[in-house]
Amino acid sequence: MNDDVLIDDSERDKRNAHGNRGFSGFDAEVIDRQSMADLEAVGSDKWTRFPGCIGAFIAEMDFGLAPCVQQAVTDATARGCLGYIPDPWKHRVAESCARWQRERYGWDVDPACIRPVPDILEALEVFLREIVGAGNSIVVPTPAYMPFLSVPRLYNIDVIEVPMLRVNEPRHCINGWMFDFDGLERAFASGCRALMLCNPHNPIGKVLTRDELLRISALAERYDVRIFNDEIHAPFTYDDHEHVPFAALNETTARQAFTATSASKSFNIAGTKCAQVILTNPDDLDMWMDRAEWSEHQTATIGAIATTAAYEHGGAWFDDMRAYLDESVAYVNEQMRTRLQRVGYVPPQGTYIAWLDFSPLGIENPADYFYKNAHVALTDGRECGECGAGCVRMNFAMPHPMLRECFDRMVEVLEADGLM
Ligand SMILES: Cc1ncc(COP(=O)(O)O)c(C=O)c1O
Structure with a gap:
């Protein structure tokens, strides 16, 4: 699999060195190290509603809090x-x-x-x-x-x-x-x-x-x-x-x-x-x-x-987080182009959500299919309107290693069922 679009830590260090500005508090290395157990332990809806599944449905991000937000909330509760x-x-x-x-x-x-x-x-x-x-x-x-x-x-x-x-x-x-x-x-x-x-x-x-x-x-x-x-x-x-x-x-x-x-x-x-x-x-x-x-x-x-x-x-934290998402979008695009080419897809211009149309593969309810077979929790496209039959909504704002695993799991079950 070609992972070129998801850069590693040493490459990120080089880029940061060239960036030559202060640390925003967004730490991609820490984000990348998070396991499923870590994310479940945070206790979000995204990681507790479907235990054992990769949470790719509700629109939440797995990138922690901007330090300025964390500090403001801590100070407010202290007062x-x-x-x-x-x-x-x-x-x-x-x-x-x-x-x-x-x-x-x-x-x-x-x-x-x-x-x-x-x-x-x-x-x-x-x-x-x-x-x-x-x-x-x-x-x-x-x-x-x-x-x-x-x-x-x-x-x-x-x-x-x-x-x-x-x-x-x-x-x-x-x-x-x-x-x-x-x-x-x-x-x-x-x-x-x-x-x-x-x-x-x-x-x-x-x-x-x-x-x-x-x-x-x-x-x-x-x-x-x-x-x-x-x-x-x-x-x-x-x-x-x-x-x-x-x-x-x-x-x-x-x-x-x-x-x-x-x-x-x-x-x-x-x-x-x-x-x-x-x-x-x-x-x-x-x-x-x-x-x-x-x-x-x-x-x-x-x-x-x-x-x-x-x-x-929070502007600097947001910008660094957005740069991380740039890589995520590039990865999703590349996966769709190289491994899921028969799935209907238009690269997103904004948001951290992708719309995948599995109807060309003849999967009637892809959200259910991937939930049961790949343990990936997606949103059923039919909840987004009648035209959403055969489609899923995927939230890709997750740690990069998890995003890789998400695509691996989906592609593996499709291949095992002879659908790709
Ligand atoms: C387009 C859009 N509007 C509204 C919301 C929900 O926002 P709120 O929690 O402020 O109601 C979401 C959440 O995913 C959303 O994607």
Whole structure:
């Protein structure tokens, strides 16, 4: 097997020496040494839900915590700062989130329109309840992050699935995902109220271009459609793909967008419960202050502290972690190209999630197949929409040796069953 894309420690030392900057606290050697038993001992959902399996389903990373986050949480508990979230911490979250947006994506957003919320899904629930309304419908491009399909139904809101188009035109060097703009328009014209936008897109890893965002905005404008804009994976973009914040494009997108973001994916702190809504439509901000007070109140103080530390001091750790993920993506791409070439796959442009289509191999339920035969726990593609039959969602944010083992296990069972 060709492991060239996963570099070893001596090569990493050489590169670090040339990098000539301080240690960020992200230690690839320590990460690489983690065994399954070590990861299970951490006690995460990812490594305890399916004992004995490689956890490649839920979107958590196995890279520990940024030291600044760890220190901030330790200091806060030492001070006993675990009460309800106070205003000063809400302001710190807003200020630090605004700074992250400015420094990372060039978006000069006013901190006054950034409010805390426990998580993205709570923000979505407020959006569905207050803006979409029961009895209406929402368009979800699929495959989609699973709760985008299930949560609206809890609010008696219909979900219109519009599958993304898989374009493969080698002659024009196009191999990727495209929006079905005609499908979107048909759904908008049928009277739906809102579109679920996820950028970068979990689970297909697509990073939307400025042109695509503008085209979506123009369509939405024509049919008066609001946009729930989930940018939680924004910091994870690869190669020359850049994250463009939708609401930052112009006054129209600012009015259309109901943006939700969080440091929870980038710093693996989802359990600390502090995401942010960025309300660039003044009516949304009024609504929020009037009717989402309880959502804010449920935000965890420890999460505000962890989030602020991450945004203010975690940049270098994040960048080193992202460089490690660069190698992971390269490895996944190489494995798909050389060992799983019959499996449908488009290299992700962002996120740490890959979408693998096993339908060409005739495996009806690949998540179940790999769980039972290879002891690899993946997400069943059908949870991401009707178009996900025969597919799995794979989280590759794991130690490199584990990622190698993950592919070895999958390839071995396929070969043993004569499927590769
Ligand atoms: C696209 C996307 N949105 C939202 C979430 C969940 O975020 P939260 O835990 O803040 O609700 C995830 C988690 O995997 C995600 O991938």
